[in-house]
Amino acid sequence: MLLLSTAAGAQQRYDFSAQQTVDYARKNSAQVKNALLGIQLQEQQNREITASAYPQINGNIATNYNPAVAVQQFPNFIAAATYGVLEKEGVQGSSGPIKSPDNFGYIQAQFGTKFNASLGASLQQLLFQGEVFVGLQARATSMEFARKTAEVTEENIRASIYKIYYQLAASKAQLQLIDANIERITKLESDAKAMYENGFAEKIDINRASVQLANLQTERIKAVNAIQNGFVGLKTLMGMPAQDTLVLTDSVTYDMIKDGMLENLNYKYEDRKEYQLAQLGTKLREYNVKRYKMTYIPTVALSANYNRLSQSNKFGFFSGSQWFPASAIGVNVSIPIFDGFARDSRIKQAKIALQQSQNDLEGLQRNIDQEAETALNNYKSALATLDAQKQNIQLAETVFNQARLKREQRLGTTLEITTAQADLQVAQSNFILAMYDAIKAKVDYFKAIGRLK
Numbered sequence: 001m002l003l004l005s006t007a008a009g010a011q012q013r014y015d016f017s018a019q020q021t022v023d024y025a026r027k028n029s030a031q032v033k034n035a036l037l038g039i040q041l042q043e044q045q046n047r048e049i050t051a052s053a054y055p056q057i058n059g060n061i062a063t064n065y066n067p068a069v070a071v072q073q074f075p076n077f078i079a080a081a082t083y084g085v086l087e088k089e090g091v092q093g094s095s096g097p098i099k100s101p102d103n104f105g106y107i108q109a110q111f112g113t114k115f116n117a118s119l120g121a122s123l124q125q126l127l128f129q130g131e132v133f134v135g136l137q138a139r140a141t142s143m144e145f146a147r148k149t150a151e152v153t154e155e156n157i158r159a160s161i162y163k164i165y166y167q168l169a170a171s172k173a174q175l176q177l178i179d180a181n182i183e184r185i186t187k188l189e190s191d192a193k194a195m196y197e198n199g200f201a202e203k204i205d206i207n208r209a210s211v212q213l214a215n216l217q218t219e220r221i222k223a224v225n226a227i228q229n230g231f232v233g234l235k236t237l238m239g240m241p242a243q244d245t246l247v248l249t250d251s252v253t254y255d256m257i258k259d260g261m262l263e264n265l266n267y268k269y270e271d272r273k274e275y276q277l278a279q280l281g282t283k284l285r286e287y288n289v290k291r292y293k294m295t296y297i298p299t300v301a302l303s304a305n306y307n308r309l310s311q312s313n314k315f316g317f318f319s320g321s322q323w324f325p326a327s328a329i330g331v332n333v334s335i336p337i338f339d340g341f342a343r344d345s346r347i348k349q350a351k352i353a354l355q356q357s358q359n360d361l362e363g364l365q366r367n368i369d370q371e372a373e374t375a376l377n378n379y380k381s382a383l384a385t386l387d388a389q390k391q392n393i394q395l396a397e398t399v400f401n402q403a404r405l406k407r408e409q410r411l412g413t414t415l416e417i418t419t420a421q422a423d424l425q426v427a428q429s430n431f432i433l434a435m436y437d438a439i440k441a442k443v444d445y446f447k448a449i450g451r452l453k
Helices: 018-028 030-051 077-089 130-137 139-197 203-238 254-258 273-296 342-408 414-448
Strands: 002-006 009-016 056-065 071-075 106-110 115-128 245-248 299-312 324-334
Touching: 009 018, 018 030, 018 139, 018 203, 018 245, 030 130, 030 139, 071 077, 115 130, 130 139, 130 273, 139 203, 139 245, 139 273, 139 342, 139 414, 203 245, 203 414, 254 342, 254 414, 273 342, 342 414
Parallel strands: 009 245
Antiparallel strands: 002 009, 056 115, 071 106, 115 299, 299 324
16 A cells, blocks of 8 residues: 555555455444444443333422412311310210200311422333343344444445446457557558558558557547546445545456356355345344234233332421431332224234244245346356357457458558458457456346355
């Protein structure tokens, strides 16, 4: 890695193989980083589920001010009791023995003080709840699902990086071919001028060569621009700053493209990351069905609290006020009886979702079969096309060399040379396109069978 200083700031240069490019993307791609954050998010969600099984302890402190203490009215039991004693003792009044009146009336009294305060703590411990129990069981599967999601994201990016990387690597050969053609036509133009000056060629021969040369130079400009845009796209996919320089150290060869073709014809569904993810999704939906079924089981919880209470008609609880203790311990059992069939509906919904997931899993198997078969056919076809274009380009080069030799011996025409050169350019373009197709087909094939490294 080389550090360069530019007007725009620090610029870094990376000389990367294809594997190094993938490794860089694992650490810097925004999509991969978000997928890895998804694992951390699931971990925190699991902690939240676990917290439901732990004791919940809360402290509380409160004070109330009652500007007008509530008045309560109740029967005058004091007078009734007093008259009862007097009657029992036979106490005489001014007009004889005292007797209780028919109506003693009511007493109005204020119960309470202007100020009251409480200070204490409460504890809630869930002893058993079906949903929480199942949630605790599903934690490991949830974490594996999050990790597998990240692996699927990473694999998709890896496949895209391999395709772009090797296509850009193959573009080196494209530029080399264009440069070789420019060199040939430049020499052809120079020879045509010399022969024209000596009366052995026509002006049109020079013009043909000049037109071909201009076309090749334009083709090179377009190719360079496409390559530059390809590098920008690759760096964006990798998460590399656009101003940094990326140099590809791996090259594309005919043998590299054909390597490993017949080594992995057999495959298993479980080799595919997407299939593993779908299996985990189905397992989570099984837990969902179980979770809703557990809601029919009673919930048992323990509760306890301890408080200190104080009352006063003056504010100032910590200067001489008395504090009285109060505590309670209880067990609550909540028994579900009837909820309007809501639980039954949730269970049926979860079962339908599980069936959908199982259907998706079966459909994915068919898709994997189709992808693997199609990818293998495309790979074989691309290799056959590559072989044909390789032979075609060799033949075109032979024809061009023969036409040039005939022209040098004054047995052929410049038109034959320019025609042979045009055919050679077509063969070269077809060969490069065949390389691109073969690279893409190889990546698609190994991804389809779950063997993309």
